[in-house]
Amino acid sequence: MKHLIHALALLLALAPAPTFALGAEEMFADPAQEARAREIGRQLRCLKCRNQSIFDSNAGLAKDLRVVVRERMEAGDTDQQILDYVHDRFGDYVLLKPPVNTNTYALWIAPFVLVLLGAGGAVVYMRQRPQPKPATELTDADREEARRILRGEKT
Amino acid sequence: MIVELGHFALCLALIAALVQATLPLWGVSQGNAAAMRVADTGAQVQFFGAAAAFAALTWAFVTSDFSVMTAALNSHSGKPMMYKITGVWANHEGSMLLWVLMLALFGVLISIFGRVIPVTMRATVLAVQAMIGVGFYAFILLTSNPFERLPMPPLDGQGMNPLLQDPGVAFHPPLLYLGYVGFSTAFSFAVAALITGRVDPAWARWMRPWVLLAWSGLTAGIALGSWWAYYELGWGGFWFWDPVENASFMPWLIGTALLHSAIVVEKRNALLKWTILLAILTFSLSLIGTFLVRSGILTSVHAFATDPERGVFILLLLAIAIGGALTLFAWRAPKLEDGGVFAVWSRETGLLVNNLLLTAACGIVFVGTMYPLVLEVITGDKISVGAPYFNQSFLPVFGIVLLGAGVGPFLSWKRARKADVLRRAGLTTVITLALTALIALVFGLRDGVGLLGAFIALWLAVATLQDIAFRCGLPRVSAGTALRRLIGLPRSAWGLYLGHFGIAVASAGVIAVSVWKVEVIQTVQPGDPTQVGPYEFTLLDIENTTGPNYQTSIAAVKVTRDGEMVTVLFPERRWYPVERKPSTEAGIETLWHGDLYAVLGDPAGDGGFVTRYYYNTGVPWMWLGAALITLGGMVSLTDRRLRIGAPSAKRRQPLAQPAE
Numbered sequence: 001m002k003h004l005i006h007a008l009a010l011l012l013a014l015a016p017a018p019t020f021a022l023g024a025e026e027m028f029a030d031p032a033q034e035a036r037a038r039e040i041g042r043q044l045r046c047l048k049c050r051n052q053s054i055f056d057s058n059a060g061l062a063k064d065l066r067v068v069v070r071e072r073m074e075a076g077d078t079d080q081q082i083l084d085y086v087h088d089r090f091g092d093y094v095l096l097k098p099p100v101n102t103n104t105y106a107l108w109i110a111p112f113v114l115v116l117l118g119a120g121g122a123v124v125y126m127r128q129r130p131q132p133k134p135a136t137e138l139t140d141a142d143r144e145e146a147r148r149i150l151r152g153e154k155t
Numbered sequence: 156m157i158v159e160l161g162h163f164a165l166c167l168a169l170i171a172a173l174v175q176a177t178l179p180l181w182g183v184s185q186g187n188a189a190a191m192r193v194a195d196t197g198a199q200v201q202f203f204g205a206a207a208a209f210a211a212l213t214w215a216f217v218t219s220d221f222s223v224m225t226a227a228l229n230s231h232s233g234k235p236m237m238y239k240i241t242g243v244w245a246n247h248e249g250s251m252l253l254w255v256l257m258l259a260l261f262g263v264l265i266s267i268f269g270r271v272i273p274v275t276m277r278a279t280v281l282a283v284q285a286m287i288g289v290g291f292y293a294f295i296l297l298t299s300n301p302f303e304r305l306p307m308p309p310l311d312g313q314g315m316n317p318l319l320q321d322p323g324v325a326f327h328p329p330l331l332y333l334g335y336v337g338f339s340t341a342f343s344f345a346v347a348a349l350i351t352g353r354v355d356p357a358w359a360r361w362m363r364p365w366v367l368l369a370w371s372g373l374t375a376g377i378a379l380g381s382w383w384a385y386y387e388l389g390w391g392g393f394w395f396w397d398p399v400e401n402a403s404f405m406p407w408l409i410g411t412a413l414l415h416s417a418i419v420v421e422k423r424n425a426l427l428k429w430t431i432l433l434a435i436l437t438f439s440l441s442l443i444g445t446f447l448v449r450s451g452i453l454t455s456v457h458a459f460a461t462d463p464e465r466g467v468f469i470l471l472l473l474a475i476a477i478g479g480a481l482t483l484f485a486w487r488a489p490k491l492e493d494g495g496v497f498a499v500w501s502r503e504t505g506l507l508v509n510n511l512l513l514t515a516a517c518g519i520v521f522v523g524t525m526y527p528l529v530l531e532v533i534t535g536d537k538i539s540v541g542a543p544y545f546n547q548s549f550l551p552v553f554g555i556v557l558l559g560a561g562v563g564p565f566l567s568w569k570r571a572r573k574a575d576v577l578r579r580a581g582l583t584t585v586i587t588l589a590l591t592a593l594i595a596l597v598f599g600l601r602d603g604v605g606l607l608g609a610f611i612a613l614w615l616a617v618a619t620l621q622d623i624a625f626r627c628g629l630p631r632v633s634a635g636t637a638l639r640r641l642i643g644l645p646r647s648a649w650g651l652y653l654g655h656f657g658i659a660v661a662s663a664g665v666i667a668v669s670v671w672k673v674e675v676i677q678t679v680q681p682g683d684p685t686q687v688g689p690y691e692f693t694l695l696d697i698e699n700t701t702g703p704n705y706q707t708s709i710a711a712v713k714v715t716r717d718g719e720m721v722t723v724l725f726p727e728r729r730w731y732p733v734e735r736k737p738s739t740e741a742g743i744e745t746l747w748h749g750d751l752y753a754v755l756g757d758p759a760g761d762g763g764f765v766t767r768y769y770y771n772t773g774v775p776w777m778w779l780g781a782a783l784i785t786l787g788g789m790v791s792l793t794d795r796r797l798r799i800g801a802p803s804a805k806r807r808q809p810l811a812q813p814a815e
Binding site: 027043045050051052053055056057091092094095096097103104106107110114119121122125126129131132133 | 429494499508514518530
């Protein structure tokens, strides 16, 4: 609920600004800056879309958030400051890469655990599988026996 | 009348499934061959019922019979005929009907083409298949009846989401279900193996064609869905890591593992328990996918239903099917013994590692998909797990899988010569490093992750070609002999090479689009040129016209390179008045190295238009790669040994066999 209020507050704050059509006004002329804006935008979720980032969505809300990102960039914020700025107002839900906190420790540890489980499983399986018998050396008596059989002599 | 007959046919299918699920098992336990044979008849009647029900619903859609609720809610008399037909499965009720139709289809196919399978095994497999059927027929009839009539039929239907009125997505569900539901056969074979206690190379050979068919269908279905997202959603992306996509990707990952471990059972009689477990898990993930999409627990384009009653019902089915199978596994599996002996350096070990990595990769996707749902249920907090998470966690593991897929075929069965394998892998490394360096130099690629990705894709391609050359005896034999050997390679070998090479091609496409894609989003006036990488896009003109059931603005965008004409793209913005929704159609020109891609956005007021222009490098390779992978599966399916069937079946089996 708290996040919702924040979200509404932010939207209201943005309302007087002209709803920028997705276009030239919204782009930086400098390609390096534009690339940076996109890099940030790709980490933020369009709140009403499928798992789409604000850069990949045509929804109005995504457009507004793109403008916010650009405004913060112009104000001289670092990438992290901008992400924090949006995060403070919309909560964890807006970050496509979930933050590391008590809610998400398990999520971030899971890949390592799964790979380790897989490796452990492989080791256990290899240990308990039917083992190939070690090759046994033939003794002279064995060779003699084999020769006798090959010659067709009855043992 | 026809609709009521459809309803009746569906009830008939349920009854046939009930008989098919019980009588044959009784026959197996009593050694009664006649009762076992009921399984075949049951499968045929069940298929007839499901097909008649599906045909009846299709009839309601085609004739626009809006006294049927499903048709009234999801169709419209003004829709083109093709979308009236595909609309049958573009809604919850119809798609569940398609689900059971596929299930019944696989049952009847097993009863027809599974004649080589001894009747005890076939009867058990079909009985298990029918148990799944009973659950889903009941689900449809009790919670999602597609034949429900409206007392007051509306004058016209409400139409269908315009995003879905598209050829790509129209045939996406049938293919996806071919895979999803096709894995039920693997599940049935696994459970039948646990019940009868029979797991051996012959069993794997009976099961494998069904897994191959399902897997190929799923591959094509996922690719088709991804292709649709690419050209229809209009931002040049093809994969969102959306839960609905993950739901189909997880069975694919585990199914791929199953496909490989079944080879080990077939050729070497090893990894028996593991293969059975994989078969159960693969279909379990299909069921979980069905639950995620059909219960409405997710809210996205695909999730149409929002009825908790349905969710609980599917959850119950899930619990019974997965819980039951795993309990049976825990009880019976310890009695199964692996036969094949193999050394540490062997193809068997290689495939075991492949399996565990694929399973781990699937586990990562599973955790990432379910985590937000579970967290929200427990704490009420909402988080997003999006592309950045999956890219960081899934891709490294999958990268290792691809590296392994390259050199895995170098390992020989039972005992490989370590020195030979290392020598050949060394050659792969040298060639791949040289090619990667070449790419870095020629294209100026400096991005570390991009180079690593390029290395992995090239490695798989190089190693695959290297192995083909090796199998042909190169460089020791003459070109003619090599060619003859190449033609003489068994189909299953071709399946392997096509599949692995396809993955390499698709991965190369993914890497190329992520490092070299150019995108420009701008408001342009007609006539203004825009530079997009080496290309120049110019919006020429916009024409407003009408389609069969929509209004549309079609733009002409001229593309030139160094002043020379390349093509004209025609992106569209459509408006569907019935559904009151817009939709975009990207204008795409496919070149061998990438797509030229244009999307027309909103008018900007001053006579200009918002446009998104892309040069999507490598994207066509992804579709080519997916086609190669699917082709690989189909080619492997035609392998001689699968057609002839297991040698043991050639001998006359005693009609009745006691349960072992």
